[in-house]
Amino acid sequence: xxxxxxxxxxxxxxxxxxxxxxxxxxxxxxxxxxxxxxxxxxxxxxxxxxxxxxxxxxxxxxxxxxxxxxxxxxxxxxxxxxxxxxxxxxxxxxxxxxxxxxxxxxxxxxxxxxxxxxxxxxxxxxxxxxxxxxxxxxxxxxxxxxxxxxxxxxxxxxxxxxxxxxxxxxxxxxxxxxxxxxxxxxxxxxxxxxxxxxxxxxxxxxxxxxxxxxxxxxxxxxxxxxxxxxxxxxxxxxxxxxxxxxxxxxxxxxxxxxxxxxxxxxxxxxxxxxxxxxxxxxxxxxxxxxxxxxxxxxxxxxxxxx
Amino acid sequence: xxxxxxxxxxxxxxxxxxxxxxxxxxxxxxxxxxxxxxxxxxxxxxxxxxxxxxxxxxxxxxxxxxxxxxxxxxxxxxxxxxxxxxxxxxxxxxxxxxxxxxxxxxxxxxxxxxxxxxxxxxxxxxxxxxxxxxxxxxxxxxxxxxxxxxxxxxxxxxxxxxxxxxxxxxxxxxxxxxxxxxxxxxxxxxxxxxxxxxxxxxxxxxxxxxxxxxxxxxxxxxxxxxxxxxxxxxxxxxxxxxxxxxxxxxxxxxxxxxxxxxxxxxxxxxxxxxxxxxxxxxxxxxxxxxxxxxxxxxxxxxxxxxxxxxxxxxxxxxxxxxxxxxxxxxxxxxxxxxxxxxxxxxxxxxxxxxxxxxxxxxxxxxxxxxxxxxxxx
Numbered sequence: 066x067x068x069x070x071x072x073x074x075x076x077x078x079x080x081x082x083x084x085x086x087x088x089x090x091x092x093x094x095x096x097x098x099x100x101x102x103x104x105x106x107x108x109x110x111x112x113x114x115x116x117x118x119x120x121x122x123x124x125x126x127x128x129x130x131x132x133x134x135x136x137x138x139x140x141x142x143x144x145x146x147x148x149x150x151x152x153x154x155x156x157x158x159x160x161x162x163x164x165x166x167x168x169x170x171x172x173x174x175x176x177x178x179x180x181x182x183x184x185x186x187x188x189x190x191x192x193x194x195x196x197x198x199x200x201x202x203x204x205x206x207x208x209x210x211x212x213x214x215x216x217x218x219x220x221x222x223x224x225x226x227x228x229x230x231x232x233x234x235x236x237x238x239x240x241x242x243x244x245x246x247x248x249x250x251x252x253x254x255x256x257x258x259x260x261x262x263x264x265x266x267x268x269x270x271x272x273x274x275x276x277x278x279x280x281x282x283x284x285x286x287x288x289x290x291x292x293x294x295x296x297x298x299x300x301x302x303x304x305x306x307x308x309x310x311x312x313x314x315x316x317x318x319x320x321x322x323x324x325x326x327x328x329x330x331x332x333x334x335x336x337x338x339x340x341x342x343x344x345x346x347x348x349x350x351x352x353x354x355x356x357x358x359x360x361x362x363x364x365x366x367x368x369x370x371x
Numbered sequence: 372x373x374x375x376x377x378x379x380x381x382x383x384x385x386x387x388x389x390x391x392x393x394x395x396x397x398x399x400x401x402x403x404x405x406x407x408x409x410x411x412x413x414x415x416x417x418x419x420x421x422x423x424x425x426x427x428x429x430x431x432x433x434x435x436x437x438x439x440x441x442x443x444x445x446x447x448x449x450x451x452x453x454x455x456x457x458x459x460x461x462x463x464x465x466x467x468x469x470x471x472x473x474x475x476x477x478x479x480x481x482x483x484x485x486x487x488x489x490x491x492x493x494x495x496x497x498x499x500x501x502x503x504x505x506x507x508x509x510x511x512x513x514x515x516x517x518x519x520x521x522x523x524x525x526x527x528x529x530x531x532x533x534x535x536x537x538x539x540x541x542x543x544x545x546x547x548x549x550x551x552x553x554x555x556x557x558x559x560x561x562x563x564x565x566x567x568x569x570x571x572x573x574x575x576x577x578x579x580x581x582x583x584x585x586x587x588x589x590x591x592x593x594x595x596x597x598x599x600x601x602x603x604x605x606x607x608x609x610x611x612x613x614x615x616x617x618x619x620x621x622x623x624x625x626x627x628x629x630x631x632x633x634x635x636x637x638x639x640x641x642x643x644x645x646x647x648x649x650x651x652x653x654x655x656x657x658x659x660x661x662x663x664x665x666x667x668x669x670x671x672x673x674x675x676x677x678x679x680x681x682x683x684x685x686x687x688x689x690x691x692x693x694x695x696x697x698x699x700x701x702x703x704x705x706x707x708x709x710x711x712x713x714x715x716x717x718x719x720x721x722x723x724x725x726x727x728x729x730x731x732x733x734x735x736x737x738x739x740x741x742x743x744x745x746x747x748x
Contacts, residue, residue, distance in 0.1 A: 077564075077570065081566075177403070182403075183615040184590055288561055327556070340556055
């Protein structure tokens with residue numbers, strides 16, 4: 066195992082972490098500001114990927130596809146906030162889980178109804194296809210590098226939005242005391258719709274970016290949703306900074322665990338059994354990480370609430 | 372329809388029912404969720420043969436198992452107890468088959484497998500009422516291993532998800548592969564990102580890659596592999612290369628070799644007629660699942676002509692004769708009721724705008740399976 070291979074795996078871990086951050090940011094904002102558990106967040110990721118695949122397929126332009134993913138997911142998010150989610154804020158978490166789980170089923174079967182059961186085609190744009198040579202002899206796909214850059218830019222934009230703008234001040238105020246900012250004349254209903262649409266757009270962007278290197282199919286969002294929940298629990302619910310650090314931790318743990326645990330087992334076992342045992346352990350590595358963080362800090366790394 | 376034709380139709384149907392005993396078939400397959408395209412092809416292939424036969428002594432009830440073992444078991448119970456079916460068929464996934472088949476055959480029903488054929492049901496768990504019309508699960512992996520040996524690969528990197536069918540896959544490949552292994556990796560079931568594994572492949576010094584990643588996993592891997600700049604030959608079983616998947620992978624799959632017991636260009640009259648009829652009726656190319664569904668229905672119809680489904684011994688014998696024109700050409704049953712058939716090597720090509728496969732070699736001739744000796748019927 067050479068140094069450059071390890072470095073390449075770290076890049077892979079970063080890339081998957083940054084995509085997770087786009088998912089987790091919306092989830093943690095929605096939970097932090099509105100106190101809502103949104104299981105349908107994975108469906109918005111799927112909506113983004115399908116919008117991108119459909120529009121890129123029609124126009125041949127990946128950029129238009131991305132724009133469609135952002136718009137489509139934000140629209141779907143705003144729509145379900147107005148029609149369904151709005152009625153759930155005052156209810157307890159179990160009702161929210163039930164209703165948003167129903168939304169998953171509706172979105173999945175609705176997507177199948179519109180696009181059919183077969184996976185859609187979405188490929189990386191020609192300008193970013195193929196690998197680029199990095200220092201130390203690393204060959205790394207250009208598209209994955211682009212994903213890392215886009216993810217970092219969006220993360221920076223999000224920190225700016227939350228920390229430096231009027232909307233961000235309202236969002237943070239809403240997180241702390243929603244009655245008080247309502248009393249100060251902020252239209253809380255509209256604020257909620259905006260936050261929800263923003264979270265949905267981020268999920269849709271992640272779906273479209275990842276859809277180009279994965280399979281655009283019904284049900285693609287749910288595995289990512291589970292990881293995103295792990296991320297926000299590790300990072301501390303409601304914290305964007307926590308979501309960022311948590312996502313990188315989960316991405317790196319998952320990727321490096323998958324590669325190095327089987328290698329570790331090979332020192333003491335025969336190869337076939339070692340890869341099986343190592344892979345099985347790698348599957349639970351992020352949950353072990355989550356448990357360890359919760360023992361150390363019960364509210365997560367940057368969680369404020371008890 | 373006027374009243375007279377309706378009455379006439381009813382009278383004819385009544386006559387037909389009087390002439391032969393009616394056979395009720397229960398099809399449990401996956402019609403929703405991530406694996407739906409496989410079940411839809413299975414059903415469409417099966418119904419194509421049933422409809423073409425134009426018989427009214429065969430009824431088929433189709434239900435969706437949602438790829439969940441518990442749902443499949445409930446459907447089987449309902450079909451056996453309230454619908455009183457004689458034959459069950461259609462299950463795509465091995466874990467669902469293991470949940471349904473042993474109890475169905477123990478209750479005296481016939482089960483004809485259109486796809487799933489786990490080792491447990493081929494060896495010690497074999498049953499005179501259970502026939503696999505598709506293959507034995509290991510066959511395609513064995514074919515890929517045999518092909519890797521024929522192609523002169525000396526140092527293959529092998530990879531499959533970490534679950535029973537994935538472990539069987541690598542075992543099956545190694546059974547007929549004679550070179551060395553550059554690496555052996557188990558991925559996670561449902562994994563969508565293979566960057567880490569591709570980096571390992573690049574660093575391993577392999578001369579070729581064997582992978583078993585069915586469904587969406589295969590789409591993800593093929594796209595990422597093509598984009599990584601790694602340029603080693605790929606070999607896999609047909610599961611990652613059916614019609615639905617190839618269109619979603621696009622150019623990234625071109626030239627990849629895959630092992631299959633069926634291909635749309637397989638040269639025999641039954642296959643040519645099947646492919647044409649399927650395209651005509653459903654307006655898409657058939658997949659291996661459709662071909663297996665079609666063969667299963669034709670096998671069933673051939674047995675119904677020879678024997679009464681209520682006479683177990685006679686119906687078993689009629690099925691075992693395999694007296695139908697298989698779209699796979701030469702087809703017969705081994706002692707454990709699993710097929711003896713060729714395993715071919717296909718290459719992914721582009722025909723006009725459609726990605727599809729063509730046969731380039733025969734990996735194994737008249738292959739039965741590794742479990743015949745374990746089956747005591």
